Amino acid sequence: MANIELSEQEIFRREALKELRSLGINPYPAGLFPVNVTTSQIKKEYSPEKNNFQDVSIAGRLMSKRIMGNASFAEIQDEKGRIQLYFTRDDLTKGEDSTAYHTVFKKLLDIGDIIGVRGFVFVTRMGEISIHVKEFALLSKSLKPLPVVKEKDGTVYDAVTDPEFRYRQRYVDLIVNPGVKEVFIKRTKLINSLRELFNSKGYLEVETPILQSIPGGAAARPFITHHNTLDIPLYLRIANELYLKRLLVGGFEGVYEFSKDFRNEGMDRTHNPEFTVMEIYVAYKDYLWMMDFVEEMIQKVAKDVTGSLQVPYGDKVIDFSKFERIRMIDAIAKYVDVDIKGMNEMHLRSVCHQLGIEIDDTMGKGKLIDAIFKEKCEPHLIQPTFIMDYPVEMSPLCKKHRDDPGLTERFELIVNTKELCNAYSELNDPIDQLERFQEQLRLSEKGDQEAMFIDYDFVRALEYGMPPASGLGVGIDRLAMIMTNQPSIQDILFFPQMRPEKKERIDPEEKYTRKGIPAEWVEPLQKLGYTTVEKLLKVEKPGKLHQEMMGYRKKNKLEISTITLEEVSNWFIQ
Numbered sequence: 001m002a003n004i005e006l007s008e009q010e011i012f013r014r015e016a017l018k019e020l021r022s023l024g025i026n027p028y029p030a031g032l033f034p035v036n037v038t039t040s041q042i043k044k045e046y047s048p049e050k051n052n053f054q055d056v057s058i059a060g061r062l063m064s065k066r067i068m069g070n071a072s073f074a075e076i077q078d079e080k081g082r083i084q085l086y087f088t089r090d091d092l093t094k095g096e097d098s099t100a101y102h103t104v105f106k107k108l109l110d111i112g113d114i115i116g117v118r119g120f121v122f123v124t125r126m127g128e129i130s131i132h133v134k135e136f137a138l139l140s141k142s143l144k145p146l147p148v149v150k151e152k153d154g155t156v157y158d159a160v161t162d163p164e165f166r167y168r169q170r171y172v173d174l175i176v177n178p179g180v181k182e183v184f185i186k187r188t189k190l191i192n193s194l195r196e197l198f199n200s201k202g203y204l205e206v207e208t209p210i211l212q213s214i215p216g217g218a219a220a221r222p223f224i225t226h227h228n229t230l231d232i233p234l235y236l237r238i239a240n241e242l243y244l245k246r247l248l249v250g251g252f253e254g255v256y257e258f259s260k261d262f263r264n265e266g267m268d269r270t271h272n273p274e275f276t277v278m279e280i281y282v283a284y285k286d287y288l289w290m291m292d293f294v295e296e297m298i299q300k301v302a303k304d305v306t307g308s309l310q311v312p313y314g315d316k317v318i319d320f321s322k323f324e325r326i327r328m329i330d331a332i333a334k335y336v337d338v339d340i341k342g343m344n345e346m347h348l349r350s351v352c353h354q355l356g357i358e359i360d361d362t363m364g365k366g367k368l369i370d371a372i373f374k375e376k377c378e379p380h381l382i383q384p385t386f387i388m389d390y391p392v393e394m395s396p397l398c399k400k401h402r403d404d405p406g407l408t409e410r411f412e413l414i415v416n417t418k419e420l421c422n423a424y425s426e427l428n429d430p431i432d433q434l435e436r437f438q439e440q441l442r443l444s445e446k447g448d449q450e451a452m453f454i455d456y457d458f459v460r461a462l463e464y465g466m467p468p469a470s471g472l473g474v475g476i477d478r479l480a481m482i483m484t485n486q487p488s489i490q491d492i493l494f495f496p497q498m499r500p501e502k503k504e505r506i507d508p509e510e511k512y513t514r515k516g517i518p519a520e521w522v523e524p525l526q527k528l529g530y531t532t533v534e535k536l537l538k539v540e541k542p543g544k545l546h547q548e549m550m551g552y553r554k555k556n557k558l559e560i561s562t563i564t565l566e567e568v569s570n571w572f573i574q
Helices: 006-022 039-045 100-109 161-169 170-176 178-200 243-250 287-305 327-334 345-355 365-376 430-446 457-461 477-485 509-513 520-529 542-555 565-570
Strands: 054-068 072-076 081-088 116-122 129-142 151-152 154-155 224-225 232-236 254-264 274-283 310-313 316-319 325-326 383-389 410-415 417-424 469-475
Touching: 006 100, 006 316, 006 430, 039 054, 039 072, 039 129, 039 316, 039 457, 054 129, 054 310, 054 383, 072 509, 081 100, 081 116, 100 129, 129 178, 161 170, 170 224, 178 254, 178 274, 178 287, 243 254, 243 274, 274 287, 274 477, 287 383, 287 410, 310 457, 325 327, 327 365, 327 383, 327 509, 345 365, 417 477, 430 457, 469 477, 542 565
Parallel strands: 081 129, 325 383
Antiparallel strands: 054 072, 054 116, 072 081, 116 129, 151 154, 224 232, 254 274, 274 469, 310 316, 383 410, 410 417, 417 469
């Protein structure tokens, strides 16, 4: 059955495509269209008194048509918004030929087509700023219909909200949901705000390898591939930390990178396998300096993106005017009423069992402490909170605390129960670093798939001497979620990772005929969307289905037999 995958609308649009070509109109022209204005410029700057914008040329997507005889209205949408268009037969008729209006505009242009128009701006009797079209050109024919979304006075009705559709077909989401574009504009403002701050302080933006022979800089499960020419395994980076610190060894005193990192782990509302991290390393600083710097940084971003330090998020308001600071062991003592300081692995396992925290035999001290903190403390941390001074087992790349060798000079910024930033006074003792790597190797041998590899080249770099420094990693995606008030990481990624798309099942003809459906009606029913008998039998009213079938037969002038309502009703009798 040919063209079974095409809907009725898609078939009509392809027929319009053929007719346009038969009229000598190229539906996908190559030439430049000279745009000289945007919809927002017109709406902001047009003045009837000044009589400006009398020769405009604008392009965009046709979003509505209202045919009214010899004069019609439409709407065009460009990157900046929408504006009304006014078409008349007389303006578009050349001599006696009214094809441009009566055939091309009224019959062959569809919602979603990209067009260019030239004309002048005026105000209609209803007070709406509009473009009186003197000529138009089809720039790209749309072969798939857009979801129907109504918009009036800036308010959207019947918005497309299905996440599966929105995330998988983001290109359509951006067309029909105007607010989505603003989220991504704010994300770009956020990144630009960070760059402005770092550049103003003289720090250098750099690039480091994405394909790495050793996935270092974090405790995470990597993606692995194979390099055919070198015949070696390579890993997609899980962090760029170790390469940036090599640059400190080389003499740079402040470097940063916006990096795509990859972790072969779970997916949920705050995790995507591919994500964006900003890491920055500054020589001759420590984690206390970095805490002050993070406050300055986050406050600048909040003001630049939202205009305020009080940022709404869901049903909360996050106040970035103040940041709490608390040690991790004190947070556990506060929220769990347990003092973990000095506990060995056996004692920590016992605590986890008493608290009902799920653990396994591969977990060492660091992961056991982390499990307690994540489950019992993080849910309480809504307002910006620096959790600092992590136990040494949790931080193999971090310098030991200057006052307590059982702790490290590390902090994480927690906002709305989630980590936004992670920072250290960086470990620059090569002997200590190698011992920490070796401890990670022992965890790996126990079965911990997230334990770090030993990077001997990085240890060698440290042996040449790395200046004392502080480093910071910022989860850009999570920060963007907060600053744009979006509940899911999928809402602030243009193209989030999705499961493979399920192909629609189409039942064979004999499955329909067994239900008494005439073979000649199977293809029309499938084109109407009833691609399986199961779908067909979910119709609640046989009468409505019968009307739909007869309407389709008449509209498409099908030479097949009519069918009675009684016959259709019999299909639903088991």
